Amino acid sequence: MKNFELQHIQRRKRSNRIMHILFLFSTMIGIVTLGILLVQIIAKGSGWISLDFFTHFSSRFPEKSGIKAAFFGTLWLMLITAPLTFIIGVSTAIYLEEYAKNTWLSRFIQTNISNLAGVPSVVYGLLGLTIFVRLFDLGRSLISGALTMTLLVLPVIIVAARESLKAVPNHQRNASLALGANPWQTILRVVLPSAMPGILTGSILSLSRAIGETAPLIVVGAASYIAFVPNSLFSDFTAMPIQIYSWAGRPEESFGQLAAAGIIVLLIMLLGMNLIAIMLRNKYQRS
Amino acid sequence: MIDIQSLDLFYGEFHALKNVSMFLPEKSITAFIGPSGCGKSTLLRTLNRMNDMIKTVKIKGTVTIHGNNIYEPEVNVELLRKRVGMVFQQPNPFPKSIYDNVAYGPRIHGTKKKSELDDIVEKSLRDAALWDEVKGDLKKSAYGLSGGQQQRLCIARALAVNPEVLLMDEPTSALDPISTLKIEELIQQLKEKYTIVIVTHNMQQAGRVSDQTAFFLNGEMVEFSETDTIFSNPVDQRTEDYVTGRFG
Ligand SMILES: Nc1ncnc2c1ncn2[C@@H]1O[C@H](COP(=O)(O)OP(=O)(O)OP(=O)(O)O)[C@@H](O)[C@H]1O
Ligand SMILES: [Mg+2]
Numbered sequence: 001m002k003n004f005e006l007q008h009i010q011r012r013k014r015s016n017r018i019m020h021i022l023f024l025f026s027t028m029i030g031i032v033t034l035g036i037l038l039v040q041i042i043a044k045g046s047g048w049i050s051l052d053f054f055t056h057f058s059s060r061f062p063e064k065s066g067i068k069a070a071f072f073g074t075l076w077l078m079l080i081t082a083p084l085t086f087i088i089g090v091s092t093a094i095y096l097e098e099y100a101k102n103t104w105l106s107r108f109i110q111t112n113i114s115n116l117a118g119v120p121s122v123v124y125g126l127l128g129l130t131i132f133v134r135l136f137d138l139g140r141s142l143i144s145g146a147l148t149m150t151l152l153v154l155p156v157i158i159v160a161a162r163e164s165l166k167a168v169p170n171h172q173r174n175a176s177l178a179l180g181a182n183p184w185q186t187i188l189r190v191v192l193p194s195a196m197p198g199i200l201t202g203s204i205l206s207l208s209r210a211i212g213e214t215a216p217l218i219v220v221g222a223a224s225y226i227a228f229v230p231n232s233l234f235s236d237f238t239a240m241p242i243q244i245y246s247w248a249g250r251p252e253e254s255f256g257q258l259a260a261a262g263i264i265v266l267l268i269m270l271l272g273m274n275l276i277a278i279m280l281r282n283k284y285q286r287s
Numbered sequence: 288m289i290d291i292q293s294l295d296l297f298y299g300e301f302h303a304l305k306n307v308s309m310f311l312p313e314k315s316i317t318a319f320i321g322p323s324g325c326g327k328s329t330l331l332r333t334l335n336r337m338n339d340m341i342k343t344v345k346i347k348g349t350v351t352i353h354g355n356n357i358y359e360p361e362v363n364v365e366l367l368r369k370r371v372g373m374v375f376q377q378p379n380p381f382p383k384s385i386y387d388n389v390a391y392g393p394r395i396h397g398t399k400k401k402s403e404l405d406d407i408v409e410k411s412l413r414d415a416a417l418w419d420e421v422k423g424d425l426k427k428s429a430y431g432l433s434g435g436q437q438q439r440l441c442i443a444r445a446l447a448v449n450p451e452v453l454l455m456d457e458p459t460s461a462l463d464p465i466s467t468l469k470i471e472e473l474i475q476q477l478k479e480k481y482t483i484v485i486v487t488h489n490m491q492q493a494g495r496v497s498d499q500t501a502f503f504l505n506g507e508m509v510e511f512s513e514t515d516t517i518f519s520n521p522v523d524q525r526t527e528d529y530v531t532g533r534f535g
Contacts, residue, residue, distance in 0.1 A: 018321075171379040177335060177443070179392040180369035190381060190389070256494055 003173035005043035045260025053261060057227040058243060058259075062254035067262050070243035072229040073142070073222070073270070074211060077239055081144035081153060081210065086203055088150070091155030091198075097165040098187055110162075124152040127218025133220060140221030143233040148220050153210045161204025164195040204277035208270050215239040240266045288482055289334065289452065294348035296329060298341070303329050305506045311499075316474065316483045319516065321529070323505035328488040331454050332504070334484065335371040338366050343515075352452070371452040372445035377461055380429035380444070384488035385412075385421050388429050388440055389453060392448035394411035406503075407447050415443035416473050435466025439473065446477075453477065455485040459492065470497050484487040490530055494518050502526045 056066025092113075100106035105196045128148025136145045168191050176186040192199075222242050240262060247259035289311040296304035302313060306325050311317050319327040332338045333350060335531060336357060349356045357367055369392075380388050389408045390398075398404055408425065412418040417439040421427070429440055438458060455474070459467040473485060474496050487493050495502050500519075501511040510517060510526045521527045 027306070085340075088345045154332045159448075171375060171377060172339075172381060174337065174375065175381065175444075176334060176391070176395075178368055178373040179395060179444065180365040180367075182365050185395055189395075194382060 010281065016022055024095060025241050025276050026227040027266070033178060041260045041263050045262070048257050048261035049264060053265075058225060058246075062258055064234050065247075065255075065258055067240065067243055067265060068237050069226045069229060069266065070240045070262070073226075074239040074240040076142055076230050076237065077146050078207060078211060080143070080233075081149040082207055084146070084150045084204070085153045085157050085207070089154050089203070090161050090199060092154075092274050093161035093165055094192075095107050096214060097162050098183065109169035113155045113158050117159055120215075121152055121213050122215040122219060124148055125216030126218045127151060139234065140223070140236060141234040142230045142237040143219050145217050145222055145237060146233075148212070149210050152213065152216060157203050157207070160206065161195070161199045164198030164202065165191060167198065168194045194285075197281045200280045200284070201277045205272050208277075211269060211273070212266065214239075214242050214245055217242055218231070240269070288353060289484075290337075290349075291330075291333075292351070292352045294333065294346070294350065296326075296333060296338070296347075297343075297347060297377040299343040303506050304333070307508045309501060309511050311482060311484065311507065314478060314480070315484050315499065316478050316497045317483065317501045318497035319484065319486045319503060320488070320490070320493050320500060323488075325503040326506045327503055328456050331373075331456055331484060331486055334452070334454055335373055336370050337368075337373065339364065344436040369448045369473060370448035370450055371454060374438070374441050374445055374450065374455040376457040378434055378441055380432075380437050380440050382428070382430060384426045385429050385432070385440060386425040388476050389443050389447050392444060411443040412440075414446050414477070415439045416469065416476075417443055419427065433466070435462050435469060438466070438470060442470075442473065442477075446481075450481065452482045452484070455483065457486050457488060457527045459489065467492075490518070490532075502529060504529075509510075 002237060053066045054071060056064055057162055058067070059065045095111060096106045106162060125148060128151065132138045132147045133140060133143040138147075156177050172185055172190050172194065176190045177183070181189070217239055222238050223236050225246070226238045227234055228235075242261040244259050244266065247255045250256070291309050291311075294304055295302070319330065321327055328337065329480065333346065334352075334357075338344045338346070346358060350358060351489055352367075352371070375525050380510050381391060383391070386408055388485075389411050390404045391405050393404060398407065409418065412421065417436060420432070420436060421432070421440075429437060430441060438461075442453075442458075462470065471492060474485065477483060478517040485493075485497065487520060497514045499512060500514045500517040502509045502517060502523075502525075504525055508523055510523045512522075518525060
């Protein structure tokens with residue numbers, strides 16, 4: 001081999017090695033930062049997690065403070081938002097993908113939905129404030145918050161459900177139709193069972209993103225200081241990220257630790273939801 | 288039994304079937320042959336109106352089955368497809384158990400009783416010559432079967448709704464020679480109970496299984512007669528060129 005060819009090969013090897021290290025380094029930046037953050041939060045907050053933390057409301061005194069109101073607020077938000085978004089989102093996706101495929105209307109709606117999925121969440125908050133709080137006169141209530149969250153999550157779920165429906169091969173639909181099934185029977189018995197793992201995973205993942213949303217809830221009027229568990233759809237409410245935000249803003253050291261404890265709980269909730277998503281997916285894939 | 292009269296079919300502007308007329312007698316096997324793109328699948332799909340799904344399709348002419356035009360507006364497409372079953376080129380079982388695959392059609396059409404379904408499943412699998420291979424494990428996923436077994440399962444699934452006609456679009460083109468032979472034998476047996484239309488690219492297959500053969504070219508039916516005649520003594524030069532392999 002000629003000398004300059006050898007040099008060339010060595011140069012390419014070297015540049016490959018350098019790029020390899022650069023990419024590894026970029027990856028590490030993310031992982032290490034996340035690691036440090038987690039360690040810090042756990043070190044700071046884990047001492048505050050006890051049964052009392054879950055049974056007490058927020059208070060002026062850090063030792064007496066707990067996340068009961070926020071924990072149940074978030075739970076209620078999710079319990080209302082999850083079925084609403086699932087039903088509306090999956091129905092919309094079915095309409096767009098199975099009934100109105102490639103029509104002018106469906107293309108128009110699809111473009112808009114994809115755009116909506118990228119709208120900043122605070123804008124949804126303003127929308128919720130205008131429509132639910134003021135126009136429908138629902139006030140600064142749990143239901144206003146939940147409906148706002150539903151709007152926020154809906155585009156993401158629709159997109160995820162559409163992708164799952166699209167992934168069901170057409171020969172499955174044809175097999176069903178050729179046996180004399182009508183379109184709805186085909187959707188119910190063939191398309192949806194195949195698409196369900198993807199739809200469920202997408203739904204839970206988008207909900208678990210919504211669980212950490214703060215801005216729209218603040219705009220809609222979640223309170224940060226509440227000493228009761230929501231007892232009706234029209235109660236005042238607060239939610240985990242808002243409670244955390246409010247604690248974190250306090251100058252006292254111990255409130256900072258409370259915030260860290262709240263973050264740990266929120267993270268566990270998130271992990272739990274993702275775990276459910278994974279389990280559901282595995283369960284459906286096996287059967 | 289199936290009477291196609293002056294059938295024209297358009298995909299948008301494209302004239303895919305040109306003035307096709309033919310009569311398919313009851314309990315006979317008809318083969319459609321011809322080069323790729325000549326309209327065999329298209330014609331097959333007009334017989335159970337699977338073309339309805341393609342929005343650009345326009346149809347002129349009539350297809351009557353037992354004297355009823357299946358393109359009359361009052362025809363119930365679901366019932367038509369129950370009477371005219373279809374087997375596709377690629378085996379396409381549902382991602383369900385063997386049992387649920389075969390029971391799918393009867394359930395769709397309202398059969399609920401377990402004992403009744405059990406009987407239908409067994410009978411259909413027997414008729415599709417698959418029973419002995421799967422009877423021990425009907426709860427197994429259909430995806431665990433071989434390609435040839437999957438195709439026979441699809442045939443069983445089509446038989447389970449008790450059709451009169453069975454349309455098969457290149458049912459063996461995705462299969463190995465032994466599975467192909469099995470399915471050909473099966474088709475011969477099914478002839479006793481069903482009217483069968485089969486699309487094939489395999490001349491030997493058409494010769495082996497069918498009673499009459501139709502040769503298509505560019506959307507036209509060039510020749511249609513007894514299979515023996517088509518292969519040994521065709522009238523049209525183009526048919527002769529095609530069946531002797533001097534063409535396309
Ligand atoms: N959905 C469709 N839209 C537009 N044109 C189509 C459509 N399906 C088929 N065609 C056209 O109609 C003609 C006949 O197609 P068809 O599938 O019936 O041919 P075929 O004889 O079955 O061919 P092959 O042997 O390759 O399966 C072809 O030219 C094809 O391009
Ligand atoms: Mg074809």
